[in-house]
Amino acid sequence: MAYNAPAVCLSGDLGSGIAPGPGKHLVWNARTDLAALDFPNVKVRVMADDSGAPIPPPSPGMVWIPAGSFTMGSPTNEALRDTDEVQHTVTLTKGFYMGKYAVTQGQYLAVVGSNLSYFQTTDCNGNPISPDLNRPVELVSWDEATNYCALLTQSDRAAGRIPATWTYRLPTEAEREYACRAGTTTAFHFGNAIHGGMANFYSYYEYDAAIGDIYVASPVGYLGRTTTVGSYAPNAFGLYDMHGNVWEWCRDWYGAYSAGAGVDPTGPATGSYRVVRGGSWFLDGRNCRVAIRNGGNPTCRNGGIGFRAVLAPGQP
Numbered sequence: 001m002a003y004n005a006p007a008v009c010l011s012g013d014l015g016s017g018i019a020p021g022p023g024k025h026l027v028w029n030a031r032t033d034l035a036a037l038d039f040p041n042v043k044v045r046v047m048a049d050d051s052g053a054p055i056p057p058p059s060p061g062m063v064w065i066p067a068g069s070f071t072m073g074s075p076t077n078e079a080l081r082d083t084d085e086v087q088h089t090v091t092l093t094k095g096f097y098m099g100k101y102a103v104t105q106g107q108y109l110a111v112v113g114s115n116l117s118y119f120q121t122t123d124c125n126g127n128p129i130s131p132d133l134n135r136p137v138e139l140v141s142w143d144e145a146t147n148y149c150a151l152l153t154q155s156d157r158a159a160g161r162i163p164a165t166w167t168y169r170l171p172t173e174a175e176r177e178y179a180c181r182a183g184t185t186t187a188f189h190f191g192n193a194i195h196g197g198m199a200n201f202y203s204y205y206e207y208d209a210a211i212g213d214i215y216v217a218s219p220v221g222y223l224g225r226t227t228t229v230g231s232y233a234p235n236a237f238g239l240y241d242m243h244g245n246v247w248e249w250c251r252d253w254y255g256a257y258s259a260g261a262g263v264d265p266t267g268p269a270t271g272s273y274r275v276v277r278g279g280s281w282f283l284d285g286r287n288c289r290v291a292i293r294n295g296g297n298p299t300c301r302n303g304g305i306g307f308r309a310v311l312a313p314g315q316p
Contacts, residue, residue, distance in 0.1 A: 062097040074291035079212040089261040096312035101229035106133030123225040136306040142298035145307040182236035189235040194285040196220030199244035207285030246306035247276035254295030280304035
């Protein structure tokens with residue numbers, strides 16, 4: 001089936017393999033389509049990406065992230081920051097679609113034909129939980145996440161849902177941080193502190209950027225497992241669970257940031273670990289900050305790592 005581009009937009013075992021970087025602490029206790037902004041007296045506008053190419057019709061599960069510049073990394077006065085979070089200016093010259101949620105168990109099952117997740121019927125302590133295919137898929141390696149994107153690209157192209165020049169892939173590390181920040185400059189997209197009930201994390205240790213760790217003897221909202229995607233408030237781009245629930249694989253190899261400003265950075269050419277971002281259900285608050293960086297062996301499967309897909313022009 002040929003792809004027909006829209007002409008207009010109308011407006012009106014848990015696994016292992018994380019390799020923590022310097023100062024990382026792993027705790028193992030078992031919107032808005034911004035391409036459719038309204039303008040006075042404008043009712044119909046041509047939809048195009050930053051190069052002028054037609055944008056595929058957005059599915060309910062994808063959000064358009066516009067091109068832009070931002071400061072990547074964390075300020076030196078952000079409590080307990082890591083040395084690999086050096087601030088620098090990054091410009092993304094092309095917009096892209098990003099999944100509102102991490103890829104769910106149900107989505108993965110539909111595309112790949114299997115569900116690898118640990119959190120299907122038990123939590124991290126073996127206690128029974130109800131099956132929920134809207135939890136994020138985990139125990140998925142970087143290789144398996146990229147394979148999912150390739151299979152989805154193939155099926156959507158064949159069905160005429162996307163043009164042959166568009167591809168599903170993992171986000172770059174810069175795209176992931178830019179999308180998470182959604183115009184903010186704080187430690188989290190919702191402010192400089194994270195408390196129990198604001199995200200799915202190890203809420204025994206909350207965090208404030210001016211203070212550091214905050215121990216809570218009787219934590220609010222700690223689950224000991226993943227939870228249904230979209231359970232917490234979205235950021236300004238309409239993306240959910242950008243902090244906690246599951247780490248998310250990125251396209252890049254883990255490595256030091258390049259010196260100076262960057263334009264569409266893609267990380268080192270080679271490496272041993274692929275970047276994971278966002279924190280997870282088993283991590284304390286400081287390890288769910290926007291700027292936190294970590295890496296995992298591309299072949300590892302881990303009960304705290306999932307992924308989120310991007311749809312953009314170009315190759316995987």
